[in-house]
Amino acid sequence: MTSIHRVQVEHYTSPLGIGESSPRLSWRFQGDSRDWVQASYDVRITSSNGQTREYHIGSPNSILEPWPSTPLKSREAVKVEIRSNGSGGDSTEWGGLEVEAGLIDRKDWSAQMISSEEQTLDKPKKPFRVRNVFDISRVGRARLYITAHGLYEAYINGQRIGNEYLSPGWTDYNYHLNYRVFDVTHLLKQGTNVLGAWVGEGWYAGRLGYTGECARNRYGSRPGLFAQLEVDGRVVAATGKGWSWAYGALKSSELYDGEIYNTNGKEGWTDEQGAWQDAEIVDPPKAQLLSAQNPPIRAVETIEPVEIITSSSGKIIVDFGQNFAGIVKLIGEPPSSGQLVLRYAEVLEHGELGVRPLRVCAAIDTIILGGRSAKGYEPKFTSHGFRYAEVTGWDNISTADVVGIVLQSAMERTGHFECSHPLINQLHKNVVYSTISNTISIPTDCPQRDERLGWTGDIQVFTPTLSYLFDSSGFLKDWFKDLYVDQKELNGIVPVVIPNILKSSVANAPFAIWGDVAVITPHDMYQAYGDRQILLDQYESMQLWLEQGVVRDPATGLWSRAIPQLSDWLHPKADPAAPADGPTDNHLVADAWLIHTCRVFSKVSAILGKQEIADRYSKQVETMIESFWDEYITRNGRVISDTQTALASILHFNLFPISASSSSSGRAGKQVFIDRLGELVSADMWKVSTGFAGTPIILHALRDAGLSHHAYRMLQGKTSPSWLSPILLGATTIWERWDSMLADGSINPGEMTSFNHYALGSVASFLHAVVGGLSPLQPGWREILIRPEPGGTINSAKTSFLSPLGMVSCDWHIQNEETLFVTVSVPPNARAKVVLPGGVEEWVGSGKRDYKVKWEKDPRFPPVPPKPVFAKPAPDEWIA
Template sequence: MTITSPTTPDVTSSQTPRVRDVRAEHHREARGIGETKPRVSWRTETTAVNWRQRAYELEARDANGDLIGVTGRLKSDASLLQPWPFRPLTARERVAVRVRVWSDDERVSDWSDPLDIELGLLEPSDWTARVITPDRDEDFTTPQPCPLLRREFDAQPGVTHARLYITAHGVYEAHLNGQRVGDHVLAPGWTSYDTRLRYQTFDVTPLVRTGRNALGALIGDGWYRGRLGFGGGRRNLYGQHLALLAQLELTYADGRVERVVTDESWRASTGPILAADLYDGETYDARREAPGWTQAGFDDGAWHAVRVTSRDLATLVAPDGPPVRRIEERPPVRIFTSPSGKTLVDFGQNLVGWVRFTVRGEAGRTITLRHAEVLEHGELGTRPLRFADATDRYTLKGEGAETYEPRFTFHGFRYAEVEGWPGELTPSDLVAVVVHSDLERTGWFECSDSLVNKLHENVVWGMRGNFLDVPTDCPQRDERLGWTGDIAAFAPTATFLYDVTGFLTSWLADLTADQRDDGAVPAVIPHVLNETLPAAAWGDAATIVPWALYERTGDAHVLERQFDSMKAWVTYVHGRAGETLLWDRDFQFGDWLDPAAPPTNPAAGRTLPSVVATAYFARSAELVANAAHVLNRAEDERAYRALAADIRAAFAREYVTTSGRVLSDSGTAYALALQFALLPTPEQRARARRRLQEVVRENGYLISTGFVGTPLICDALCDAGNVEAAFRLLLQRECPSWLYPVTMGATTVWERWDSMLPDGSINPGEMTSFNHYALGAVADWLHRRVAGLAPATPGYRRLDVRPLIGGGFTFARARHVTPYGEARVAWRVHDGQVELDVVVPPNTTARVTLPATGNVLDVGSGHHTWTQAVPSNADRPVLSLDSDLDALLSVPGAYDAVRDLVARHSADHVDPFKRALRSSIVGANLRRAVWGVPHRDALLEKLTAALDALNTREDAST
């Protein structure tokens, strides 16, 4: 084994630490925040090896540059979420914070660039604005034209800065003097509106003019009163009237402050948006535009009055996470004509957003765009949209080039059908606009298998499309709800790929707000369904998501905020389980979308629902105990640790045999029992590990798990010592498998393992989506285990580098921007050696397990490389008719070759052949698997020739 380290440059300045990326709380944009004592974090850059911070100093200055405070040198190696050391900030206050650090060798950094922090409005008394709504009659049973609201005002000379604080009942777009305010879309987003309504803060100083000004906003239904839910959904869930709350504050050089606020002086009308619904799309008539309505001097005499409506301003909250924005644009890759003569556009990627187009035509012509994720038999596949129309309509005003894109809807689509276009549609006429929460990308993965890389890319795109203000299940049909089970499964993956701290912190606040008094957690958050549906693995998001955030960010505050909610959920389940501690009643989703479940009943999987429910009861009790330990709540820790132990004992008594067989005998049942530590004896654990391997093998290494088992099974196999079984499960291409959708051209993760059937038709089930992120939770295993980049302590202060080599991979690599800087792990196998390359961020350490020998090393920050000899491929099997399934799968392409050969010989015998080959009976091999096939001797000759060719090819490659 050789170990190399980088040569440290002689240039002294390269070892001097540099402080970068100073942040307040988890905000990338610290304007309009709600924390009066924001915790401060920073990252340090240096080429010095084994660099550790010895001390730091913080300084804060007000908007005039005057010193608020300086800490002096504080001896500490902490750089994550350090307590605010100065007086609490007040509403509207602006401060600049900077940091410098000392290293162990007493080198001191320069001061960092200042972080500008500005608070929003904190109390109801900070608002003089009132909520206003157009004073008009409306039909609340159907979408109505979007209202326009405006007011003019005068600004005196000497405005030094101007801030607009704004929110709405509905979704809004604000304008000042004809210019759009900010770049947010679908603001203020979706929260549990009755208890939490976000407002936004915008710096509009450049838009204010001396003299006459005009402030205006248009409002759409959005989530507030638009249609929500499946089966047609319901309207007006939060209220019937759209409304606006806006407060523009002008600060002058002499300190004077003038406010322009929403009140009875505003005027209202309607404009070109005749209807806007998240599910159905937007209808826009450009002939009804009112040019100049957000500019001074516009004649609003024909407009009507507004009236003040009620709102508890104590429910207003500053944002925790980033807004929804336009993120990128995707041009068409193909424009073509469908078999029925429709004009279709393929954007090459299943995405979320809308289409922007530029058109010339006569007044009154209507362009219609219909959206869908897939084609079926060459036509737009709209059946999976159910009751969502997903259609935008634009009527031209006939005045030269007209550019249109929707404001108050979004679609999940790859394809668009265009109707009514004048002349020939060309790729330069339109573009897809990708829209989602503007999260910071923090994680990447790549390996030597191109299909796995595409799977990972699909996971990323699926997350992007479904992280649109709340973590939705799907973005295209009449649903798009914050299903708790999906994010419970996916949270570890999400926290690696993107910085979702603020995003999920906000969603968890809604979970707490919508949690019932008895602790039951609704199946969707925000809660908009007729029923609560508190169920295992779904309601357990109350414990799983906070813990995942804590593990990946090191922020114990999220546990503090959610601790009562976590306890309440476990208390609720305890009440339902009763003295037996077995949750064997109530509705359960079970192992949702187990591929064995029929299309019409996704909950009817292999695993008994009470096995799933009781296992999660134990897991959540343990997570509450873990959180109590972090929070130094000793009494709670003892109580919930004991409860978890009692539930495990009850689970074992009811569902586990003395030898270690688990009721249901399914991959999910064994994965739960092993990963949640539900098996009390070593003998039971050993038997469960063996049986898990047998169950996976008997299923031909095809997927046999749903939402519950899928995130766990690869880890369970690896922990059981069956690493190759996990890789075989990953690399299967038959349906159901992770790679089957990839071979079918998927660009996102599907809801069902077979959302599209091999013949290109859409799954006949009523519930079929081509963009669901939950089953992409396997990416977490790719990051942590295959690449080997995981946190050994919360927040990655210590890394656990433990890569798995297998599956025929020749390399894998991952990188993640931790709270301390970018960490990297990469391994490559070539010429009989494995090279491991690791980058450890400054101020952190790593525990490295070398893949070839298993030796464990402790290293500090810096760049480290190890090279080791690996066993040769000489022990790879020579394939013959006596080879079993595992031997065939160990040679790339061998299993597919023999399966296809059998299919060509006798298609009716393919399924019996596969079942026989997968059998766990001793002696199951290729020769026995073709027993009973007609003209067996001829088939055996063909198989022997094929195997000889594979052996020759393998020998050559070796």
């Protein structure tokens, strides 16, 4: 039986307060009907007055279908129901949801931005409360439309509104400001009501940046609230005249440095003699007010401590057993007097809290005791990246007294993976936690130190993994709006961080890989979600990067060598103090990625019907490849940078001139490069000898070149640098460096030493697509490739992905080293190409299928270490 599992408008996680008047519709299926295909669908839209309109559409599509009815007006609510009709004449039951438009036009807002008194520019902004007392004669349908310059936490009649943290998140406040809509009908009462909110500095006025570029007031110096409460469409309370403000129990609350909370201070909304003053009306938002498709930041998990440690110096340290980003909540009753101080870090160094990697980020929460009970306290406007919390002022604390609250933009979890190899399972778990930690409002590089910025290179290489693990469609769609406007400010250059708060010439210089996010990542999103609109929305940005941002050598079309590049950043052999100085020529890497980016842009242009541009860039790619060979490769196929990254880039991006395929050309063919890559990884004893550019592609390059035995050998390597070596040192997230922690328990002396970066976790895309066997063949997973390729010592694996059409899964195991059993599941309205060992290759429709095929172990595995010339190679300790 096929049914509709979920109906969605655009990429919103909630249909309350959407920002589009004609939202596109999608629906996801469930059921195991064999070969079920949609032939048409029916839409039923019922307005609040009971009027119903029905539409019949003859289409097999169920992803982002056009709105069939009249456009919605601001505040308009409708019920949307969809029924899908199969090609065999059967139909699903109706599936639906309530959809309500937000305030679509700026003129719908009557609110004004309000603030407290003006505070000192060079110090943290003290959080403050604002409130409004109002009367209503009756309770009707109530909606709160709310945002802030800074962060807010709102209340009605003393009850917290919603369950969000760090709202409204971080956007470029010069251009975009997200608002939320809450149904607050249940919180109102007839007669007198109080609407109040805490307001903190947040990203708007707080300290942002790192080391020399850390500064306050990036967007403004007056945090403020902008809110409008309506009952049955009538404004009953809007920020502006008649509102008041007061300080309270929060003495400071900073994203980097933590919170100071005084239990003796005020935090309620009732009269306090002399405390409340008239709120000041400040400049209105100059940004576009947007209903966010980015999910709100919420508590997605709670983590209980595993141990209380007393260090050699006598410090009390709570170990949560898992590195994560979020806050600590007090569950037990702390002492009744004194100060309770919580200091956070990701690791211990020789048994003590390892805080040096935090640089100038304090990461300390302080609770001043002696007033109200602090039981139940949790910070409002800060977040920390940590596994350990050093506690001062609570000597008898136990593991039952605190709990960790994991924060994330609450994207739907869509992808899962596990296999027979315990360390690889831990690796995947580490990738998931690093993803969660670095998707708090924007895609960040790290969640702990004085940085936490939206580095473009990190998300560019990680998007395929992110979009498998979580539904990141709305999350990235909103982020890309800021990318484009920040890019235009730099005349086409894509800043290294979005939103762009860095001002140095280095941060705003054009860099390959980082800037290529403008082209590659929208295309990755299109492949994952089938949303052609993202390509249209970002097309000008793509073109702007390639035609104005990239600085080219006019003779070759490649990058100008006058422009420095980061390229294979943080290569294992680079000096910790010089992370860009790896063994691979930086411009070779930059040029390889530029050719790839131009090829992707050609494909995007063709998808959008811009064939002339597509053809021009396709021809340009051919010319650039010729220039690439002239610059970097000898006639016999030797590359000037004889490294894993160089060879993997050439193979993975197919950087071969047409003439190289001809035996009479005198040029080396592809096999020469394949053989050499195999020799290099063997010579390196299958250690990962790649940096930022090479690591995301190395295993895929090996596998695609027919060197899967090398890929699995590298995947399972335990000696640093390798994916498993940090796990053997206790890692529970992905590290920025392979050796962020040295084997002797010391923290790497380099400046770039984070223990929670997701970039190197892009290896999970290999786990999903090759080990697990799932990848899309068509955008939105309408067509799926199911091709598990067992290898190494892994004898079973299973992965699943909740696609836009429904659940896809592949589960396999090897029995008696001779038979491979595979179970696959394809959602309704999709089809899959199943490719298995032994020559099995077939197209199948929806439903569940079981396969049993003959299995033969790859005789090349494990690959043999090269014979030493002068010394015996290091012991082989990799086998699980």
